[in-house]
Amino acid sequence: MNRNWLFVFLAGFLEIFWVSGLKHADNYVLWGLTILVIITSFCLLTYASKTLPIGTLYAVFAGIGTAGTVIVEMIVFGEPFNLYKILLIVILLSGVMGLKMISSSKNSKVNVKEGI
Numbered sequence: 001m002n003r004n005w006l007f008v009f010l011a012g013f014l015e016i017f018w019v020s021g022l023k024h025a026d027n028y029v030l031w032g033l034t035i036l037v038i039i040t041s042f043c044l045l046t047y048a049s050k051t052l053p054i055g056t057l058y059a060v061f062a063g064i065g066t067a068g069t070v071i072v073e074m075i076v077f078g079e080p081f082n083l084y085k086i087l088l089i090v091i092l093l094s095g096v097m098g099l100k101m102i103s104s105s106k107n108s109k110v111n112v113k114e115g116i
Helices: 003-024 028-048 054-075 083-113
Strands: none
Touching: 003 028, 003 054, 028 054, 054 083
């Protein structure tokens, strides 16, 4: 995995924190940290988007953030556990992983044809 995909995964991981921060921040310090994490997450995403396919990049970012936020809300903040939520997260992540694999194999084929 190249460095840009690592940035996408890190940005998606940070999205979990800033989305939860938007809901649970109740003082200036937490709001400041939330804003800092938002800026960091989007800077990483912007940097990675210069070389990666934007559709796949955004699907991976949003999938990690969505799945992670739902899971963190259930485990940490006491949201009710729902089997349907878990099933839908699995479907979402399957689609995201499929997009990533298709994108990776497409890029590999292009590079082979170009002699790279």
